[in-house]
Amino acid sequence: MLPLQEDMRRQAQSWFGPRARRHHMKSLTSRAPRVSKENNDNSRNYYRQNKHRSASIASYTRHNTMSEPKVIIVTGGSKGIGLAVVQDLLKASHKVVLVARTPVSELAKDYPGQVTFLAADMTVSDLALISYGKLDGVVVNHGVLTPITRLADASIEDWKSHYDVNVFSALSIVKEAIPHLRATKGKIIFVSSGAAIKAYAAWGAYGSSKAALNSICRHVAVEEPDITAVAVSPGRVDTDMQKELREKGQGVMSDKEYADFVSAFEEGQLNKPEWPAQVIAKLSLDAKSDLSGKYVAWNGPEVAGYRK
């Protein structure tokens, strides 16, 4: 286990343990974990770059401020797709519990009273549900791509660590959220991947973890009639995860697939995080029950009504 993860596990256990549960958890920004400067800078730069949104988003915001604010947990909300989901929800006056290891302190300043930061390593299995007295939705967005290795070279320990983050933490938060979501007829949106249904050489851990999320989504649908669960593939998105793929995939992935990802980036063909994020945010508020259990592409026909 990485030192940061161990540090976070201990810190999070003290925050989420029985003693912590007795205290109402307020914004944890001031108690944020140690993070690298690079991570902080990335989050801040990303936030600044995305501060100003399009006119269409502004009109969506005006529309949604008319309805009662909802409370949504977004995991992996510190950057990339998750941060864009968080921003969409906050702009529409909803309340967000942002779960990640890296704090995004600007959000608490810009949206006072609307955002609670929960600094957590998602490997903590007994993650407690912290909310504003109710819970309307969970966006299970956090995730890692590594290890990028072929099966013949796989480290079982690395796969277990990967599954802790991508699968067991998701299961943990879903399990804890279910009783609260039954009460509100809430939504669970899993951020899945095309890799859940297509094999890319050296992506076995990632692809199989996303396939597991799709299956968990289908099981929520059959077991919980009052909850709507949807797995969404965001397409190829220009985030740190794609950067990591370009940095670590060469010589391990197939040459053709690696070159395809690199050229998609160089030719500006990657999705902006805001595109899938607005669909994911809208689904977390309003997904209709006929979508429950489905795996959909962010730009697919099933969710055309959720795109602006």
Ligand SMILES: NC(=O)c1ccc[n+]([C@@H]2O[C@H](COP(=O)([O-])OP(=O)(O)OC[C@H]3O[C@@H](n4cnc5c(N)ncnc54)[C@H](OP(=O)(O)O)[C@@H]3O)[C@@H](O)[C@H]2O)c1
């Ligand atoms: N980018 C793509 O092309 C693409 C394609 C298909 C699917 N997806 C999926 O989209 C989701 C978001 O990915 P992204 O592209 O936005 O990647 P990203 O920019 O790397 O963001 C990943 C997020 O997950 C969080 N995270 C990672 N490990 C964590 C841990 N151990 N504990 C808590 N939080 C953790 C990160 O927060 P901290 O580092 O602050 O903890 C960050 O907020 C992922 O589930 C990914 O699999 C992405």
